[in-house]
Amino acid sequence: MNKKIIAIDQGTTSSRAVLFDHEGVLIDHEQREFKQFFPNDGWVEHDPEEIWSSVFFVTDTLIKRHNLKSSDIASIGITNQRETTLVWNKKTGKAIYPAIVWQDRRTSEFCNVLRNPELEKMVQDKTGLLIDPYFSASKLAWILDNVEGARESAERGDLLFGTVDSFLVWKLTGGLEHKTDASNASRTMLFNIKENIWDSELLDLFKIPKSMLPEVCDNVHYYGTTDSFGGSIGIGGMAGDQQAALIGQGCFNKGDIKSTYGTGCFVILNTGKDFLKSKNRLLSTIAYRINGEITYGMEGSIFVAGSAIQWLRDGLKFFKSANETEALVEQANLDSRVIVVPALTGLGAPHWDPEARGAIFGLTRDSGVADITRATLESIIYQTKDLLEAMRQDGAEIKKLKIDGGMVVNSWFNQELANVLNIKTYRPKVIETTAVGAAYLAGISAGIYPDLKSVAKVWKSDKEFIPSTTNKKKADQKYLSWQEAVKKTLT
Numbered sequence: 001m002n003k004k005i006i007a008i009d010q011g012t013t014s015s016r017a018v019l020f021d022h023e024g025v026l027i028d029h030e031q032r033e034f035k036q037f038f039p040n041d042g043w044v045e046h047d048p049e050e051i052w053s054s055v056f057f058v059t060d061t062l063i064k065r066h067n068l069k070s071s072d073i074a075s076i077g078i079t080n081q082r083e084t085t086l087v088w089n090k091k092t093g094k095a096i097y098p099a100i101v102w103q104d105r106r107t108s109e110f111c112n113v114l115r116n117p118e119l120e121k122m123v124q125d126k127t128g129l130l131i132d133p134y135f136s137a138s139k140l141a142w143i144l145d146n147v148e149g150a151r152e153s154a155e156r157g158d159l160l161f162g163t164v165d166s167f168l169v170w171k172l173t174g175g176l177e178h179k180t181d182a183s184n185a186s187r188t189m190l191f192n193i194k195e196n197i198w199d200s201e202l203l204d205l206f207k208i209p210k211s212m213l214p215e216v217c218d219n220v221h222y223y224g225t226t227d228s229f230g231g232s233i234g235i236g237g238m239a240g241d242q243q244a245a246l247i248g249q250g251c252f253n254k255g256d257i258k259s260t261y262g263t264g265c266f267v268i269l270n271t272g273k274d275f276l277k278s279k280n281r282l283l284s285t286i287a288y289r290i291n292g293e294i295t296y297g298m299e300g301s302i303f304v305a306g307s308a309i310q311w312l313r314d315g316l317k318f319f320k321s322a323n324e325t326e327a328l329v330e331q332a333n334l335d336s337r338v339i340v341v342p343a344l345t346g347l348g349a350p351h352w353d354p355e356a357r358g359a360i361f362g363l364t365r366d367s368g369v370a371d372i373t374r375a376t377l378e379s380i381i382y383q384t385k386d387l388l389e390a391m392r393q394d395g396a397e398i399k400k401l402k403i404d405g406g407m408v409v410n411s412w413f414n415q416e417l418a419n420v421l422n423i424k425t426y427r428p429k430v431i432e433t434t435a436v437g438a439a440y441l442a443g444i445s446a447g448i449y450p451d452l453k454s455v456a457k458v459w460k461s462d463k464e465f466i467p468s469t470t471n472k473k474k475a476d477q478k479y480l481s482w483q484e485a486v487k488k489t490l491t
């Protein structure tokens, strides 16, 4: 016994493999960055072969480094960047076009044309989503309409569609399995999350042949066997990265909520068995489906969070490492009224304005690097507050927040977040919650954990941030200025 679990975490900028022991303790990980392609204004692509080769490399390296035999590994769990769209030929195994990444805005115009009140309502009622280039459907339609011969091949049944999870399962199983999980399917804008089926009305709307679509499975499910790493290993669990983070944070009860701060920021509230339709432009989504039973989530997606810090580092050369920001903000002038709106790739929830662009307001002669850095970190906090307020208006009661992702190593950020939101925030011991979530799912599948309840007991808090109200008046004023600033950037 005491078998290990491997979580494959295929993210937007890198692929990771993470090794856990049978008690969910993280033993080691391997990571590889891969290339981002920006072939046109607002376009973002990945090379499908590089997605696969980076996943293979990190998993193989980790297995070899620990001298693991396939029999030492109980199961593999997969978590992935969501919505990113791939189409490949099932005979040759080759993708017919690069992966179109979730951040890609090339279908803005197409979505604008579709966006009328009647269709918006139909799409929201069925999928919980808003019509936006973010989701897979318009990206898939774009490939079929723009790659020569694609539509004819698809109609002949030669082409397969998948988000990154399906593509990886297909590669890992040597082309035997074409499957996705309910959480990833719920981000395509083609899946009816009430009825649990690919929706024929939506398939007609986007002109997608049904034969291209993967089978939609539970998050805990035997997806198949991989022989890619020397022996046979089962793939036992799968979830999109943000849903995996919700699971990794042990948010299994209605009302539990987490916020992940990586490239973007994604808040998900567990809404239990209820598909709550937001009146405030938040998304409803499948949090997870286990034993055929759906648990729903309400989600707020912010496209730019940590990537704004990367922009300060790489674009503006303010500092060499993101770690320096924590000390830097202490040098900011507390009376500074600088407001940064980081709409570098448009604004997500609750505004959904793909054409909005970033701006800096309130600059004075003495504004400096520290003030702009502080205002950038604050902007991510204010965006979180906007989401939580929208959730409250939709009826949610939010008393505490679990936080994770690469940014939460920054304790200044976490404390200020607690202050501005005026609720306690909790950082877990392992902040790699996406990988933890995938490992939990695979662990349940392999019989290591009996169920989600037992997994919740494994979750441990590292630090609690208690809100301070010392500068509340000033903070409230600044939040009002933020709201004014956002209005000015909307198109």
Ligand code: ADP
Pocket (backbone or CB within 6 Å): 011, 012, 013, 014, 261, 262, 263, 264, 305, 306, 307, 308, 309, 310, 322, 323, 324, 325, 326, 405, 406, 407, 409, 410
């Ligand atoms: P992803 O999984 O989306 O690639 P991660 O969860 O690895 O992202 O988080 C990386 C992000 O966190 C980067 O965008 C980086 O700018 C930001 N980041 C890392 N360390 C800090 C820090 N100390 N303060 C603020 N932001 C940070």
